[in-house]
Amino acid sequence: MIGKSRHLLGLDGLAAADLTRVLDAAVGMKEVSRRKIKKVPTLRGKTVVNLFFEPSTRTRTSFEIAAKRLSADAVNFTASASSTVKGETLIDTVKNIESMAPDVVVIRHKYSGATHMLSDRLRCSVVNAGDGSNQHPSQGLLDLYTVREKKGNLKGLKVVIAGDITHSRVARSDIYGFTRMGAEVFVTGPPTMIPPGIEHMGAKVAPSFEAGIEGADVIIMLRIQLERRSGALIPGLREYARFFGLNAQRLKLAKEDVLVMHPGPINRGVEISSEIADGIQSVILEQVENGVAVRMAILYLLCGGTDEVAD
């Protein structure tokens, strides 16, 4: 269980204590990942199915490794190889998978709310691995984990999320997660990419990119996705990089010990310059490492794990 749910669909319904419990569990998981023998028998006999209806390599691999390090059997199901192209509905597809008795299904889907819809109909646990523009809770949790590990505490931090907020599931999970943990969250980006009423979710809209970065403890840059009607949203990548990209000059406005984060994959030279992505403030690769630990914690908690993690 995470919070009161056997699913993890988003971070909106979770209290600070629920989030902390996942982060705490992930600490031990990270330790397992750094051992010589990176495997514990905790979830032996459990089956985790990765159902990815949208291409993703890193999130799927991260979940797969997480499951395997806990000795669960991990199976990957990719939509292109599946029957969804044959006109089968999502519910039918997932019901078929469920008949094979998995304990957890990890679902990535292009439409917002898809995992929400499925969770009501499945007996097994559902982990949302990204649904449309809605949420990506495991990413949100690994972002919280990374910042907590570096800063010790999340309370009172200034966190700025920059980019296409409207279409970002990472932004939504981060806004819920960081605000719930007591951080102050600002969003910034081209005005065409700031959705109406974002304040209702607890974020503040920074008056400008620079104002957002100023004094920031954490900067989360979002990937610019060219495929989304981008012509109506921004004129092009060159202009985006110049006015909305993170470079060394803008970074100086932030606190000296600012953390630069990115959910990946990064577009070098677009939303983030290479020197920043590879610079000392960047924790982008640590996010990836922590992602495995956090996903281990998620699977562990959803599978009812109360046993000792380490053998």
Next chain:
Amino acid sequence: MKWLIKGGRILDPASGRDEVADILLEDGVIAGVGKQIVESRGAGKVQAKGLLVLPGMLDMHCHLREPGFEYKETVASGAAAAVKGGITSVMCMANTNPVNDGASVTAYILDKAADAGLARVYPVGSVTKGMKGESLSEMGELAAAGCVAVSDDGHPVPNGEIMRRAIQYSAAFGLFVIDHAEDLSIAGEGVMHEGYVSTMLGLEGIPTSAAVSEMARNIALLREFGGRIHIAHVSTRSAVDLIRNARAEGLDVTAETCPHYFTLDQEAVIGYDTSAKVKPPLRTADDVQGVIEGLADGTIEVIATDHAPHHADEKDVEFDLAAFGISGLETALALTLGLVEKGRLSLMDAFTKWTVNPARIAGLPGGRLEAGQPADVIVVDADREWTVDPAAFLSKGRNTPFRGMKVRGQVVNTFVGGNMVFDRAKGITR
């Protein structure tokens, strides 16, 4: 068959009559309304003490889906749902397959309606051939076959010249254009109202301006070229303001709204409830108030259902993929009474918008309780509380966001042309 409805509270918006009286139906027409009508031999009797007796409601906007989408609804199932809901006349939109853009489809629909023998069915023809928005339908032929209006409802008419010509040309045949106002270039791929709820859910929004932009264009056309339009499913305060101003100018614009627009707002979508996915979308709480104000001050003269039945499979999918629409025939009366109960509209005004106004605007018979008028009458138990259960719908479309809602007001009997076609205890009685 003769029917004597005794001792009900007769409410006739056309005449303003509101009194306890009897009403006699004979030979398909209302034979008389008055105190203590003497029972004539062979007349069926309905004891209506404590009940409301109203003209049958006229629904200017519904989708009966036949021909082409019989799995969603048929003329017969839609007509049954209508009379159960107190609606004795329906105008059915042209977005069937094939589109109702010619006499053969119109005749087919009328045939099916005659077979069903329940509600009166008045087809609406399309504005453009195939609803493609390119060239005008054969409106003369449509009118001759029995269409009472034209509309590309479900799609706007994006081309301004086509809309201009449609308004002008349709008038020659006594038709008028029902305007589904939506600027698709603004609506984009939106699936709900654009606002804090769409932001929270990560769904593409439909801005309010999508409706107002096209409406403003059509009002500008009227101002310059004359003619009349009826604006379908008004859902925003800004649209109400626009229509109010146009009417104050003296332009011939009428408008309708639907029960869901004065009952629900965007928050109904929370939880990705596809039954609340409808076009135009459920707007803000302030828009709901704006629509109610428009009803109260007479800017919106008509309430219609925009009954849009769909098969469960079309709603039981991802929100983005779900069909737009609400099955509304069987909840319209109770939701209207809900607005009355809240004190926002008098009972008389509310039923004016369901009876005499649509009859006047669309040129339809009925909508009045006077001697000589068609005997389309409903008997309503306004106090009866019930819970909306889509499984009990006569419509094939069970897509309603009102599922499980406690509402008040239920039809006891429906008469069409002097025949009892619905009885609460027996169901469809024909």
